[in-house]
Amino acid sequence: MPVLQTVTRETFWTIGPVGEAAFYYLAAVAILVFLYGVYARISEYAAAPADPFDRLDDLPGRVARATRLLLSNEAQFDRDTYAGVMHTFLVWGFLTLLIGTTILAIDMDIWTKLLGQPSFFVGRFYLSYSLVMDALGLLFVVGVGMALWRRYGVRESRLWGKHTDLEDDAFVWTLFALGVGGYVVEALRILGTGFPDFETVSFVGYALALLGQEAGISPATAETVYAAVWWSHSLLALGFVALLPYAKPVHMLTSMANIVTRDEQAGKRLPGVPADLPPDEIGTGSVDDFTWRERLDQDACTTCGRCSSVCPANEVGRNLDPRDVILDLKAYREERAAGEAEEVPIVADGGESVIDAESMHACLSCMACMDACPVDIEHVKQFTGMNRRLTESGEMDPHVQDAMMNVFQQGNVFGDPARKRPEWTDELEFEVPDAREEDVDLLWYVGDYPSYDERNERVAQSLARIFEAAGVSYGILYEDEQHDGNDVRRVGEEGLYEMLVEDNAAAFADAQFDEIVCTDPHSYNTFTHEYPEMAEEFDYPVSHYTEVVERLVREGQLPLSPALGQTVTYHDPCHLGRMNDVYEAPRDLVRSTGATLAEMPRNRADSFCCGGGGGGVWTEVEEERKPSEERLREAVEDTDGAVEQFVVACPMCTTMFEDGRKTGGYEEDLEIVDLTELLVEAMEAAAIDGADDTGRTGAAAD
Template sequence: MQSEVTRETFWTVGPVGKAVFYFLSALAVVYFVYGTYARFARYAEGADEPFDRLDDLPGRVVAAAGTVASNRGQFDRDLYAGVMHSFVVWGFLTLLVGTTILGVDIDLWRPAVGESFFVGEFYLSYSFVMDAMGLLFVVGVGMALYRRYAEREGRLWGRHTSFEDDAFVWTLFLLGAGGYLLEAVRIVGSAGMASYERVSFVGFFLAGLLSEAGLGPAAAETLYHWGWWSHALLALGFVAFLPAGKPFHMISSFANVVTRDEKAGVRLPGVPADAAPDEIGYTSLDDVSWRHLLDQDACTKCGRCSSVCPAKASGRPLDPRDVILDLKNYRQDRDAGRTEEVDIVADGGDSVVAAETMESCMSCMACMDACPVDIEHVTEFTHMNRRLTETGQMDEGVQEAMMNAFQNGNTFGEPARTRPEWTDDLEFEVPDAREEAVEYLWYVGEYPSYDERNRRVARSLATLFERAGVSYGILYEEERHDGNDVRRVGEEGLFEMLVEENAEAFADCEFEAVVTTDPHSMNTFRNEYPEISEFDAPVHHYTEVVEDLVRRGRLGLDGTELDYTATYHDPCHLGRMNEVYEAPRELVRATGVRLAEMPRNRADSFCCGGGGGGLWMEFDDDPKPSEERLREALEDTDAGGDVEKFVVACPMCATMYEDGRKTGDYEAEIEIVDVAELLCEALDAKGDTEAESGSDSASSAAAD
């Protein structure tokens, strides 16, 4: 009886049909293998990568498998897409494994052993699992169709949307739904509605409907024959042409995740010391690294990067997805001889990418954080910015800032001797780290040193250090621009010069760790300076250090000093790039302020617009990123209009939001305050309370 519980795998096909099927299968496999080989052979022609992408390959593969199996990237910011993609992936992989098992039984096990294992309990278990997971697959593809065609989700459509997108999703649906219909017809015609086929619950249900509709065994046999061949040809065609189109992302995206650089964007690659001027940046396809060629093929056109890009949201001519796909299309057309060779990037004239598109990037890495297949947009954009810089095609505002940094060590163009003038209004002397050993070498940064608004932040932080009895010191006029954004606009030579000067100044001091006011400084000191200098000291943002001081009671705050509602903005370089999220929040709460989170917070934070040289350029944004963020703070937080202060922890953010408060007409509604200023406000409030308490006690004693 056990041997009867099975199904005929080539029912109605016959010996000749079976031979034709195997021939077509072999042909499909050959096309697939050759197409896949051709793709990877093209990657091998790409330029070398500066970082090792294949170290600990087994560990990388295991980690990538975990990422793919869990669909972590797809769930980020979009639960619907996460569920949809999980159903498709898990269902597709199960169907693939199931088909492979069936092939092993037919082509290997039966010829070797003389009997099939595709019977009895194994067959029943197999049928149930395949039906269940196949249902998930069909539901997942149905969700994709609904979102694409019924909801018409905006990020799925763009100038690169094409027929291949439609063909891909509809082919998957026809394979999944057609498989169930084929199973139902077989159950009616071959199995005669056998009760054991109930384990194939979807197929059995459809078979019941077909039977009730009048489909008999004879008609089912004829229908099955044509249906089987239609299904087989569609499946084999899908396999054969998979490397030629969008479905190839099932392979390339996995390879992309395997070869990811965990510090991509946070740490940019350098320029070889012997590189000629025409070898700096991306000039032609020959310059593009093999990993960035792989990036282009891994892109699924999902538009997640576009939907979170602050430049695109502000109306700038940057769409991260379009840049990647423009490069891909140019590569394919150039390889096929369909187009002439042009510059990868240029200001005016023929080029793949326009200069103004690259200038629009804020280097906030939101696109990279949102990408589920680890495309490294910012790294590629930096290579293009370097080409613009090397050929003198840089924005005028950026050129002026770079010249100032080169001549004076700061982008304001102010003399180095005036850098410590912010200390003049303090009631105490700020220690000189060049003259005494300190625990913390405080790198103040240029905005807190030269910009009047941010000088208040520097004075507040100095006050906190003094109140807490911290051993600290600054470099005074020896401090130079940190170089973080200098590097991101493409000025690699100037960046290396600044690294050398700052590293030399650090080396002349005796300290245990560096603390920075600006997250941009922290990022480059922590992640980039060690790559090209001997600097290797621990680096902290000031919120990390001060949070430790507050926790240990060094500032005497008890969490009752202030009584109002505020929201906190995660700076890109502090949060998304370096994962410092809780320290600033703990400090806000330590003052007694009620913290209302904005919907876009932590890794999902929205850039202020100042990164990537944004502070040095003029854009006709509508709205400005800073204006949009302030609107979100006042309208989209749970506290709504009760939010009185917008708390920042980055001088660049403070500058951009002060500007956005004016241009967006928010001056009467909300105040911009740095975490250090908030803490000083709390200390002042505590002092006033204690003074009042002391005065009341004195008055009471006098009365007695």
């Protein structure tokens, strides 16, 4: 043990007392500059408008969750294993180097200088410290090397864009120089001090020292150049610390803060508009309208391009790149704060503005960008704010505007009279119960498309037959039902949405039921996450029909025959899957029919939007390729089996894919089938099997 006490290293070897004093002075300056930068950003956030949602409730839980995500890097692993490994090496390596530097500072500056205690940076502690620092530091260097290779070797396309500049290059090369530079300093010290035996634990530095020796570097030369290399490394590190809050590395701070303050229901629900707010102030029109969380969102963006790479509008060539929108807003905000830009509208249709209205019209509110973002940026909330401003200024897409007028006048997007809403029931061989006149277990909210659209009427009729066959207690509101408002809200028509909430909530309140079941995932989403905040009396269990029917099958109430032999694929609707985590119930139902399920590469949370959300179902876009066509291409070309039927569980998806099947030339390749229709086919097969069994039994008796 006495021998181990001599095992250590001299931190300021060859630097001298003057150099040590200079280092402490520069370190103090760097820390002060860093702290001022942090203070300035926090001050900006504090002076910004409040966010409508509570972002700091259960703060310990929020911090614990953010820490878990930081250490596990699970968001980075999603869709990209290479990036997950790379980021894990970077994070764990960087944190180790940071903690190691902090421990050294505590020993040198507090434990020994202030408290007058003998250094603990000796013996076994020093050996353990050196081994861990070398090992994890090597991971850091490897991680930076992987980043360099991805950026400059394979030139990953999503890492390059309009906001890529020299600052990105400087950031990644600085990290590389810091990581490698630390080992060079260590190697020169080991070589210059004659290769102490115990320094073999610093295996990376020791190996570099051996290489230096083989290259002809003498101990005297190593000692001579050590100070210059040490100062170069130290100044680079101090400069990095000082500039961190002012440049791209700030995301190392803001990303963590963004994850801590995330809204668990972001995108699923949207903030309301204060009742006393003048119409011309609704939505995002100027820099002053950004809440503190929206500013933090913008500052947290790492320009990784994950959001852009999964955006369906961006993939088919529409004028929307989610990353560019967030970074354009950030750049304009910073330019305005510095007095370098004139005031222009945040969003406008034509003329000078930060964001073009066409970009906001292109957004499908599918939340793929938010799901892919590793730092929890809430794109949809900011996009909706801009859509609200466009709506209030009369700059809405003409087709969407027509749909909104139909909803306002008739309560549905088709503009048909309310009395026609239940006409789809006329072709049924039974009467659908009226929930306004009798108590029911299930209040079935049918929705606009199953009620008025000829193709989707077959979906409503199929679901009605399923409920009848299962013998459940159900009913509909007939003409008292109105549009749910989910997409009305997302195109910016907040006032109309509030009116729909009030009318639908009143209709529901007049009925007696236990549970709401929705045909459309869009209805399911807004009833679940938004109506309760708008109407206090709206406190009902809400389910999608796939959940209810799966329950009926599981409990043996619905007779099905697993006799279907076709190969099908299932498309996860954005509002059912990504937004509400309903993935297995629809798949269980598909399997219960006997059909073979072939998954598309993009499934579950990674599902590709049909193009109908956020008002997309009401717009007409001249383009070479539609989102629905790209999804059908995936179903035809990228599945393992020969898919015969494309199964959906959303009326809007049915509409979009039926259109894409025609315009994309897939009419001969596959059939669009709602899950209800597949289930009815299995029910009919069960009935035939039952009849055959009865016939065979009778024949045997004869």
